[in-house]
Amino acid sequence: MTPTGDREERIPIWRDQRFWNIAFQVLALAAVILLLTTLFGNALRTLQSQGRQFNFDFLGNPASFNIGESVIPYQTQDPYWKAFLVGLLNTLRLIVVGFVLTTIIGIFAGIASFSNNWLVKKISQVYVELIRNTPLLLQLFAWYFGVIFGLAGDQPRRLLRAIFITKRQGGGVFIPWFTGEPVSLTSFGLLIAAAIAAVVLWRWRIHVMETQGASGQPQAIALAVLGIVSIFLFFFGLAWQFPQPTEAGGVTGGLRMSLEYAAILAGLVFYTGAFIAEIVRAGIQAVSKGQWEAGRALGLDAGKLMRLIVFPQALRVIIPSLNSQYMNLAKNSSLALAIGYPDIYSTASTTFNQTGRPIEVFILIAATYLTINLVISLAMNSLNRAVELKER
Amino acid sequence: MLFAATLSVATLTACTTPETTDDAAADGDEAAPTATAEGSLLSAIRDRGTLVCGVEGSIPGFSFVESDGSYSGLDVDVCRAVAAAVFETSEVDDLIEYRNLDSTERFTALAGGEVDMLSRNTTWTSSRDAAGGNGMEFAPTTFYDGQGMMVTTASGIQTLEDLEGRSVCVETGTTTELNLADRMRELGVNYNEVKFQDSDATYAAYAEGRCEAVTSDRSQLAARRTTLPSPDEHALLDVTMSKEPLGPVTMNNDSEWFDVVKWVTYGLVQAEEFGITQDSVQEALQSENPEIRRFLGVEGDLGSQLGLSNEFMVYAVEAVGNYGEVYERNIGGQLGIDRGLNMLWTDGGLMYSPPFR
Numbered sequence: 001m002t003p004t005g006d007r008e009e010r011i012p013i014w015r016d017q018r019f020w021n022i023a024f025q026v027l028a029l030a031a032v033i034l035l036l037t038t039l040f041g042n043a044l045r046t047l048q049s050q051g052r053q054f055n056f057d058f059l060g061n062p063a064s065f066n067i068g069e070s071v072i073p074y075q076t077q078d079p080y081w082k083a084f085l086v087g088l089l090n091t092l093r094l095i096v097v098g099f100v101l102t103t104i105i106g107i108f109a110g111i112a113s114f115s116n117n118w119l120v121k122k123i124s125q126v127y128v129e130l131i132r133n134t135p136l137l138l139q140l141f142a143w144y145f146g147v148i149f150g151l152a153g154d155q156p157r158r159l160l161r162a163i164f165i166t167k168r169q170g171g172g173v174f175i176p177w178f179t180g181e182p183v184s185l186t187s188f189g190l191l192i193a194a195a196i197a198a199v200v201l202w203r204w205r206i207h208v209m210e211t212q213g214a215s216g217q218p219q220a221i222a223l224a225v226l227g228i229v230s231i232f233l234f235f236f237g238l239a240w241q242f243p244q245p246t247e248a249g250g251v252t253g254g255l256r257m258s259l260e261y262a263a264i265l266a267g268l269v270f271y272t273g274a275f276i277a278e279i280v281r282a283g284i285q286a287v288s289k290g291q292w293e294a295g296r297a298l299g300l301d302a303g304k305l306m307r308l309i310v311f312p313q314a315l316r317v318i319i320p321s322l323n324s325q326y327m328n329l330a331k332n333s334s335l336a337l338a339i340g341y342p343d344i345y346s347t348a349s350t351t352f353n354q355t356g357r358p359i360e361v362f363i364l365i366a367a368t369y370l371t372i373n374l375v376i377s378l379a380m381n382s383l384n385r386a387v388e389l390k391e392r
Numbered sequence: 393m394l395f396a397a398t399l400s401v402a403t404l405t406a407c408t409t410p411e412t413t414d415d416a417a418a419d420g421d422e423a424a425p426t427a428t429a430e431g432s433l434l435s436a437i438r439d440r441g442t443l444v445c446g447v448e449g450s451i452p453g454f455s456f457v458e459s460d461g462s463y464s465g466l467d468v469d470v471c472r473a474v475a476a477a478v479f480e481t482s483e484v485d486d487l488i489e490y491r492n493l494d495s496t497e498r499f500t501a502l503a504g505g506e507v508d509m510l511s512r513n514t515t516w517t518s519s520r521d522a523a524g525g526n527g528m529e530f531a532p533t534t535f536y537d538g539q540g541m542m543v544t545t546a547s548g549i550q551t552l553e554d555l556e557g558r559s560v561c562v563e564t565g566t567t568t569e570l571n572l573a574d575r576m577r578e579l580g581v582n583y584n585e586v587k588f589q590d591s592d593a594t595y596a597a598y599a600e601g602r603c604e605a606v607t608s609d610r611s612q613l614a615a616r617r618t619t620l621p622s623p624d625e626h627a628l629l630d631v632t633m634s635k636e637p638l639g640p641v642t643m644n645n646d647s648e649w650f651d652v653v654k655w656v657t658y659g660l661v662q663a664e665e666f667g668i669t670q671d672s673v674q675e676a677l678q679s680e681n682p683e684i685r686r687f688l689g690v691e692g693d694l695g696s697q698l699g700l701s702n703e704f705m706v707y708a709v710e711a712v713g714n715y716g717e718v719y720e721r722n723i724g725g726q727l728g729i730d731r732g733l734n735m736l737w738t739d740g741g742l743m744y745s746p747p748f749r
Contacts, residue, residue, distance in 0.1 A: 068587060338588075350496075
């Protein structure tokens with residue numbers, strides 16, 4: 001007896017795989033919705049029983065607290081949303097500079113762990129182990145109370161000939177910076193143009209060498225000239241302004257970073273750098289031994305071998321993991337509060353305390369960090385697509 | 393970061409029974425609790441057997457953790473008096489759990505039910521009291537203070553105007569940070585503000601010379617000055633920037649529990665006015681004075697109206713003494729701060745208890 005089409009359709013519903021697939025999804029969704037509505041309903045009821053409201057109107061009220069440092073003009077009578085904005089800009093200022101520096105430190109420390117030089121290798125290992133295995137908050141206190149306060153005194157102190165650090169007159173770390181005069185801006189534009197030209201020249205040189213078998217010498221000479229001009233422009237065209245101690249015991253000129261900014265930046269950069277170093281090391285070790293041997297067989301020296309053969313392949317392993325380190329840096333920047341740097345978390349926590357609106361403010365903080373991290377993720381994913389193995 | 397987690401969990405899950413009895417205007421006669429016992433923290437605390445009291449924990453004279461782990465100070469004694477009244481014993485040290493709270497987490501800890509009351513040099517302001525603001529309930533002031541400014545003597549700062557271009561350390565989440573901004577705006581002084589979440593970090597940064605000045609309540613500055621490495625190199629400026637009435641705090645929606653904290657606090661002041669001390673409270677029970685007899689529960693039922701035993705003030709005074717003794721033990725003797733505004737009203741101060749009747 002052969003089953004007919006009718007019988008097949010009459011399989012009981014609880015034995016139908018497709019039914020259960022959908023049913024479990026619906027159940028999961030219902031559970032999540034129930035949980036969320038219970039939690040939020042409870043929160044709203046509690047607020048109501050305490051006679052409080054849930055809205056964001058308070059953002060328009062004057063903040064009436066001061067913020068230690070700000071990149072945009074801010075006064076105490078400005079509204080809360082502006083205080084938020086000041087905090088956000090302070091956070092962004094911290095994490096953008098942090099990304100650049102921590103990447104540099106991480107890559108150098110990671111590569112150094114492969115060095116043939118015993119001292120360099122050991123320094124890299126000690127750095128990574130020491131930093132990775134102690135809490136960040138402790139490190140921030142060490143940077144702030146130990147290193148920064150150890151260096152900064154009542155009189156401006158000169159470090160590395162051109163940097164000044166002082167506690168007095170507002171305090172800060174002063175580094176050489178360009179003045180922003182027209183001549184300085186022009187030179188800056190020229191430097192960028194030179195960099196673009198150099199890239200184009202380089203590509204053209206490789207192209208003619210590969211396709212026409214040319215020597216590439218004229219292009220090499222042009223590149224050298226461009227380099228020399230750029231160096232001149234960099235040193236003399238940018239109108240560098242060096243900080244100078246004043247008679248009154250302060251410092252003028254240069255770019256001022258507050259002591260708190262310097263401490264949190266150093267803390268975050270070295271902390272995240274240690275993790276990046278490990279990621280870089282893992283990425284390099286993931287490149288198969290045959291690639292190293294092939295490179296050596298071609299007669300490449302250690303530097304070229306790393307730069308041309310190993311590192312580009314290691315990047316494919318490194319970049320996805322780098323993403324989460326950048327996110328960690330962004331989130332860890334909220335520890336700035338502990339050492340007095342007015343980031344978004346600091347200004348927001350002052351706000352919720354003065355307004356009694358913790359839920360609204362925490363939603364705002366969460367949304368801010370979420371946005372920042374999603375942007376980081378997006379950027380890193382597109383970078384990842386650029387370096388990943390192209391399969392055809 | 394802990395308080396963020398506490399807050400989100402506590403506020404999302406806490407389900408407090410709505411109780412809107414407004415006792416602020418209630419007279420003594422009408423103070424009989426209208427709320428049922430089940431909604432109030434009072435019965436929850438009795439069932440639990442411990443009072444959880446939020447304190448600062450690092451200001452000598454107010455609340456300070458001693459080297460053996462015990463707590464001392466004026467704020468701590470208020471917790472102990474309340475615990476004595478609630479648990480009907482003068483031996484309260486094992487019945488109180490202290491929580492050290494920093495200035496930003498204190499209100500969320502209270503609102504989330506992590507602590508039963510704050511006794512943590514908290515300034516009474518309208519926005520903190522209002523339901524549309526922080527939604528707290530302020531018990532009577534236990535210390536009338538004002539905001540001051542401590543500077544290093546080496547800095548040569550004499551007035552607030554001298555702070556032009558200098559750094560001031562301040563603790564975030566306090567009224568002092570707002571008062572400072574207000575006063576400096578009024579004076580047109582541009583100063584550099586360094587803000588910390590934690591008072592220990594604030595004073596550590598000041599001690600390290602990060603700031604030439606630090607601002608807080610005058611009592612707190614005087615107390616902290618004693619713990620600085622060399623107290624002689626620091627001085628308080630002769631300015632009072634604001635009014636800072638400090639007292640215990642409970643949540644807005646529990647008038648029964650609030651009344652207990654309020655009247656135990658008043659009771660300490662009233663005991664001083666009656667001349668009842670820690671040592672003489674047992675004698676005072678024999679007093680012929682009807683006011684004292686009512687106050688100590690020999691006559692009448694004032695205590696049970698509050699949901700306590702009638703002798704609640706006997707236990708409270710036995711545990712900590714009257715307000716004057718509490719002040720002398722913690723502030724007058726230890727820190728040498730004049731009683732000033734904190735004298736009884738009969739001596740020209742502001743300490744005044746409504747009648748126990």
